[in-house]
Amino acid sequence: MRGKLVTGNWKMNGNLASNQALLQAMIPAISPISGAKSAVCVPFPYLAQVEQLLRGSGIAWGAQDLCQFDNGPYTGAVSATMLADFGCRYVIVGHSERRSVFGESDGVVALKFSQALRVGLIPILCVGETLDEREAGVTEAVIARQLDAVIGQSGVAALADAVIAYEPVWAIGTGKTATPGEAQAVHAFIRRRVAAGDEAIAAGLQILYGGSVRAGNAAQLFGAPDIDGGLIGGASLNADEFIAICRCAQPAA
Numbered sequence: 001m002r003g004k005l006v007t008g009n010w011k012m013n014g015n016l017a018s019n020q021a022l023l024q025a026m027i028p029a030i031s032p033i034s035g036a037k038s039a040v041c042v043p044f045p046y047l048a049q050v051e052q053l054l055r056g057s058g059i060a061w062g063a064q065d066l067c068q069f070d071n072g073p074y075t076g077a078v079s080a081t082m083l084a085d086f087g088c089r090y091v092i093v094g095h096s097e098r099r100s101v102f103g104e105s106d107g108v109v110a111l112k113f114s115q116a117l118r119v120g121l122i123p124i125l126c127v128g129e130t131l132d133e134r135e136a137g138v139t140e141a142v143i144a145r146q147l148d149a150v151i152g153q154s155g156v157a158a159l160a161d162a163v164i165a166y167e168p169v170w171a172i173g174t175g176k177t178a179t180p181g182e183a184q185a186v187h188a189f190i191r192r193r194v195a196a197g198d199e200a201i202a203a204g205l206q207i208l209y210g211g212s213v214r215a216g217n218a219a220q221l222f223g224a225p226d227i228d229g230g231l232i233g234g235a236s237l238n239a240d241e242f243i244a245i246c247r248c249a250q251p252a253a
């Protein structure tokens with residue numbers, strides 16, 4: 001896989017009118033960008049709208065979560081099968097907000113990851129440490145635990161069809177970005193950890209950085225050797241910012 005990918009995570013934001021305005025501004029600017037991929041991960045109710053607006057454009061779409069089970073008696077849940085039905089290419093799995101606010105365990109995240117793969121969706125597996133964990137010097141241990149849960153469930157080969165996003169929890173929505181050096185160190189650790197299981201898969205694995213990425217810091221972050229693009233929260237709700245971030249992912253001419 002490799003090459004760069006920029007994915008917007010709209011989180012629980014948007015409405016029919018604002019989504020349409022945002023995508024209509026983005027499509028003509030982002031579709032011609034070559035050498036880098038882009039996508040938006042949107043709230044479930046807007047998947048039909050987004051599919052209709054983005055079909056045939058250069059921008060892929062996806063969801064922000066899915067159920068760990070397939071269709072059945074799970075009131076309020078949304079299955080991988082349903083996401084595939086709406087043309088999703090990606091689904092975010094194990095975002096820190098799912099883990100901390102909704103209590104998702106590593107085990108549940110691993111099941112969700114395998115559900116995505118089952119229907120051919122590309123899971124974007126989020127990993128990252130809290131500020132307390134970073135200050136306690138256990139960043140690598142936390143990320144290893146989060147990764148190993150998924151590898152234990154699906155096998156390292158499954159990462160050939162997946163994307164990983166390193167999102168330090170302390171950098172999400174705080175305006176406090178990891179420096180390119182701090183992020184690169186963790187990205188390299190993730191790649192080494194995967195390489196211990198399969199070197200070729202590690203070499204091809206896209207590892208995105210997420211946490212207060214803006215147009216003003218994206219180029220520096222994306223320039224680090226193991227940073228293969230970004231998972232963008234707040235800035236993905238602003239067309240000009242998101243377009244500028246996508247341009248930063250283009251390979252130099």
Ligand code: 13P
Nearest residue numbers: 009172173211212233234
């Ligand atoms: P912000 O870009 O708003 O910090 O959010 C990052 C994020 O959580 C993306 O998934």
